[in-house]
Amino acid sequence: MAGLTKQGIGAILAKQGILIAFAIFMIGFALANQRFIAIDNISGVIRSSAILGVMALGVTFVVIGGNFDLSVGSMMSFSTIVVLDLHDKLGPALAIPAMFGLTLALGAFIGFLVGYMKLNSLIVTLGMLSAIHGLTLTWSGGKNMDIADKAGTWFSVFGQGRILGVPVPILIFLGLAVILGITLSKTPFGRKVYAVGGNGQAATFSGIPRARIVFLTYLMSSFCVAVAGLLQASRSLGSQNTVGQGMELEVLAAVVLGGASLMGGSGTIFKTVIGVLILGFIQNGLLLMGLAFYVQYVVTWAIIILAVWLDVAAKRGRLWSPTA
Amino acid sequence: MTAPIPVLRLEGIVKTFPGVRALDGVSLSVMPGEVHALMGENGAGKSTLMKVLGGIHAPDTGQIFIAEEPTVMTSPQQAKAKGVVFIHQELSLADELSVAENIFLGELPLKSFGRVDWTKLYADTDAILKTLNVGFDAKTRVGDLSIANQQMVEIGRALTVNPRAVIFDEPTASLTDAEKVVLFKVIADLQTKGVGIIYISHRMEEIFKITDRISVLRDGQYRGTLTTADTSEDEVTQLMIGRSLDLSRNTSHHALGDVALEVRGLCCGKLFHDVSFALRKGEVLGFYGLVGAGRTEIAETLFGLRTPRAGQILLNGQEVKITSPIEAIRHGISLVPEDRKHQGLVLGMNCRDNMTLPQIDDLTAGPFVSDGAEVAIFDHYRDKLDIRTPGWHQTVGNLSGGNQQKIVIGKWLSMRPQVLIVDEPTRGIDVGSKAEIHNLIRDLGAQGYAVIVISSEMPEVLHVSDRIIAMFSGRVMREFTSEEVTEDNLVQAISGIEANKFVEGR
Numbered sequence: 068m069a070g071l072t073k074q075g076i077g078a079i080l081a082k083q084g085i086l087i088a089f090a091i092f093m094i095g096f097a098l099a100n101q102r103f104i105a106i107d108n109i110s111g112v113i114r115s116s117a118i119l120g121v122m123a124l125g126v127t128f129v130v131i132g133g134n135f136d137l138s139v140g141s142m143m144s145f146s147t148i149v150v151l152d153l154h155d156k157l158g159p160a161l162a163i164p165a166m167f168g169l170t171l172a173l174g175a176f177i178g179f180l181v182g183y184m185k186l187n188s189l190i191v192t193l194g195m196l197s198a199i200h201g202l203t204l205t206w207s208g209g210k211n212m213d214i215a216d217k218a219g220t221w222f223s224v225f226g227q228g229r230i231l232g233v234p235v236p237i238l239i240f241l242g243l244a245v246i247l248g249i250t251l252s253k254t255p256f257g258r259k260v261y262a263v264g265g266n267g268q269a270a271t272f273s274g275i276p277r278a279r280i281v282f283l284t285y286l287m288s289s290f291c292v293a294v295a296g297l298l299q300a301s302r303s304l305g306s307q308n309t310v311g312q313g314m315e316l317e318v319l320a321a322v323v324l325g326g327a328s329l330m331g332g333s334g335t336i337f338k339t340v341i342g343v344l345i346l347g348f349i350q351n352g353l354l355l356m357g358l359a360f361y362v363q364y365v366v367t368w369a370i371i372i373l374a375v376w377l378d379v380a381a382k383r384g385r386l387w388s389p390t391a
Numbered sequence: 392m393t394a395p396i397p398v399l400r401l402e403g404i405v406k407t408f409p410g411v412r413a414l415d416g417v418s419l420s421v422m423p424g425e426v427h428a429l430m431g432e433n434g435a436g437k438s439t440l441m442k443v444l445g446g447i448h449a450p451d452t453g454q455i456f457i458a459e460e461p462t463v464m465t466s467p468q469q470a471k472a473k474g475v476v477f478i479h480q481e482l483s484l485a486d487e488l489s490v491a492e493n494i495f496l497g498e499l500p501l502k503s504f505g506r507v508d509w510t511k512l513y514a515d516t517d518a519i520l521k522t523l524n525v526g527f528d529a530k531t532r533v534g535d536l537s538i539a540n541q542q543m544v545e546i547g548r549a550l551t552v553n554p555r556a557v558i559f560d561e562p563t564a565s566l567t568d569a570e571k572v573v574l575f576k577v578i579a580d581l582q583t584k585g586v587g588i589i590y591i592s593h594r595m596e597e598i599f600k601i602t603d604r605i606s607v608l609r610d611g612q613y614r615g616t617l618t619t620a621d622t623s624e625d626e627v628t629q630l631m632i633g634r635s636l637d638l639s640r641n642t643s644h645h646a647l648g649d650v651a652l653e654v655r656g657l658c659c660g661k662l663f664h665d666v667s668f669a670l671r672k673g674e675v676l677g678f679y680g681l682v683g684a685g686r687t688e689i690a691e692t693l694f695g696l697r698t699p700r701a702g703q704i705l706l707n708g709q710e711v712k713i714t715s716p717i718e719a720i721r722h723g724i725s726l727v728p729e730d731r732k733h734q735g736l737v738l739g740m741n742c743r744d745n746m747t748l749p750q751i752d753d754l755t756a757g758p759f760v761s762d763g764a765e766v767a768i769f770d771h772y773r774d775k776l777d778i779r780t781p782g783w784h785q786t787v788g789n790l791s792g793g794n795q796q797k798i799v800i801g802k803w804l805s806m807r808p809q810v811l812i813v814d815e816p817t818r819g820i821d822v823g824s825k826a827e828i829h830n831l832i833r834d835l836g837a838q839g840y841a842v843i844v845i846s847s848e849m850p851e852v853l854h855v856s857d858r859i860i861a862m863f864s865g866r867v868m869r870e871f872t873s874e875e876v877t878e879d880n881l882v883q884a885i886s887g888i889e890a891n892k893f894v895e896g897r
Contacts, residue, residue: 253759255751262748265737272696272734273748273802274720332739 089345096352103355116347117236118295123321124247125291127339130322132284133264133331134188138195139292139318143311145203146170146296151212159222167293174289182281203308213305226302236298248336265332320371321346396459398423398587399556404453413439417613419606421587428598429591431608432821445470474555478545486534491516493533494547519547539570556587575601595624607631632823648672651841652810657702662688663865675836677856678845680885685865686845690812694726695719723809727799735799738788742780743769745787746802772801793824812843829855861885
């Protein structure tokens with residue numbers, strides 16, 4: 068193996084590291100527990116990743132556009148509570164569009180602040196995380212929200228139904244992934260998102276309306292949150308006010324794990340889906356190994372730090388550099 | 392008397408990266424008290440060589456000698472300990488700290504219990520500043536200094552060790568003429584102390600003014616060393632690019648068309664006042680002046696990035712209001728901006744996507760971007776502008792400065808502009824690509840484009856322009872045709888000498 072220097076190995080590891088690490092994990096889990104690779108387990112993992120996954124699709128647009136969105140977890144709680152509450156008041160057929168409208172309004176407000184007002188997205192969405200949580204509690208009066216007639220509503224189809232044997236959440240997640248994947252990679256809008264995130268000034272100098280593009284990424288993110296809220300509400304038909312709490316970080320983790328740069332301008336929907344699945348399978352594997360569920364918090368974050376390190380390492384072409 | 396030994400000698404340095412032989416047996420020696428120029432086009436291997444010298448890259452083969460003692464460099468810190476210091480083009484100072492803290496960063500003098508010995512720190516710093524003969528003291532906040540003075544702080548940092556060799560990487564890139572004089576004086580002082588100096592620059596004028604010898608790299612290979620006193624710019628250029636560079640006056644005469652752009656009494660606050668001019672189709676109009684004379688600001692106003700306070704802009708005889716780049720593009724105005732990396736390109740994107748960015752909305756088949764239409768545009772301008780890249784999917788950040796600039800020019804030519812504004816067309820571009828871009832601009836004029844060229848380089852303005860507008864302090868001082876302009880009257884016009892006459896004459 069001529070030319071495969073120590074630095075060369077480092078570079079390969081840095082580029083493909085996360086996939087290699089994932090493969091090692093998968094093989095290890097499979098050897099440790101046969102059930103891990105059973106079809107129903109795999110389908111179960113994808114299904115339980117669907118809500119996180121749908122949110123991650125939207126956040127991918129925001130991150131590629133060069134911003135953060137830490138409000139999605141709290142916003143998902145809002146959507147869930149609102150749609151459950153309105154379900155009994157307006158009926159499901161009106162509750163769903165009403166919830167989408169309200170969630171999109173929140174997204175538009177964030178998009179306005181970050182895009183047009185040019186405020187720092189970290190601060191805005193961190194603030195909105197807290198503000199929306201307050202809004203949710205105000206709406207619910209702090210109580211859990213439940214649908215009165217759980218057996219008699221068709222509303223459960225989104226979270227619990229199956230089409231041709233495939234769970235509906237999986238279909239929605241993958242369907243949305245395909246549509247948004249194409250939007251990002253094949254349309255002028257998608258190209259502009261990359262340009263704005265890659266170099267906002269150059270995008271402006273090329274006649275791209277930077278503020279509007281940023282605004283639209285937040286609108287897309289809130290749309291995905293609304294879908295996630297719908298899935299969540301429909302699956303459980305009742306919910307606490309804190310159902311989405313902490314998910315913003317898991318979502319960000321999946322996006323970064325997929326390889327999108329937090330500096331903006333890079334990443335793909337496909338990679339985000341991979342990131343979501345990695346996260347889901349690792350959590351599932353740990354549970355199957357009999358570890359308490361809270362161990363997954365530690366392991367998940369260890370993996371994310373590994374991913375960020377490998378991302379930086381890939382850019383400088385070696386794992387460790389004394390300078391820069 | 393023994394012959395002096397070189398302070399620094401590199402021998403047979405080879406450095407390969409995957410797929411590239413960046414340095415192919417390069418040798419270089421620097422004598423005490425010598426200013427040794429290192430020249431070469433972008434990508435010729437200058438930076439790699441300096442990184443090898445600074446211990447950032449380990450050479451595959453070859454040796455570094457300091458005072459004829461073989462040395463292995465492992466890091467810039469270690470190089471500094473051995474007396475080899477670098478003054479980088481991009482300054483690496485902490486703005487919020489004082490001059491003294493910056494100069495002794497990482498090696499602050501200490502008292503007991505790890506407390507900083509401020510008295511000694513300021514005394515030592517002032518001693519260094521005295522040798523540099525600068526007008527600020529050790530306690531000044533670095534962020535409050537001009538770029539030139541910040542550079543002096545960098546140099547001061549080099550002087551905390553007794554340097555044997557100092558490497559200057561494009562030190563004058565952002566200095567004014569007066570500031571350059573001060574820098575050259577510091578370099579001369581170092582020389583008299585017997586320090587060897589490597590001076591990296593693209594600017595021939597400076598090279599011939601201050602260096603003793605010139606070594607040239609091309610494509611990672613050592614092409615030779617010339618004694619400055621016995622050579623000419625032409626000879627150096629030939630060594631660098633394998634042919635000589637034509638910088639003759641623009642004497643081409645082709646028929647001009649109608650007035651494409653007219654500006655009347657344009658004002659923008661303190662930036663420029665009462666600017667009027669007209670530009671015909673087929674004409675290359677040069678804007679010459681010092682940095683800060685208001686040239687770039689006029690371009691930005693025409694491109695909708697600034698709002699004028701007063702005045703009119705007429706395109707093909709029709710008055711237009713331009714409030715955003717989107718509007719400007721719609722009216723057929725294109726701007727190749729002065730800062731290629733920040734304003735011109737999305738460096739992480741590929742060549743094709745960068746080129747088609749302004750018109751991406753129009754290159755669609757149904758709701759989707761049409762790959763074919765995009766590639767067709769890219770291929771057309773790659774051939775027309777001779778852009779050298781392995782393919783459209785190459786990331787723009789990996790291209791040389793010259794090829795990057797051609798991508799930006801291609802991007803705006805593909806918009807078929809009524810008026811093309813090119814701000815500093817060859818900044819940071821090597822000699823060979825420079826000539827190509829000059830020819831390109833002249834060709835555009837001949838093809839009937841209305842072109843504005845803004846440049847701080849006099850030979851460039853003289854070479855490409857049919858007409859030249861000289862600016863000083865936000866005002867148009869004078870207009871020259873290519874026949875009547877001379878270097879002397881141009882310098883006078885932009886330095887404000889005529890400004891006084893102008894005021895008195897009123």
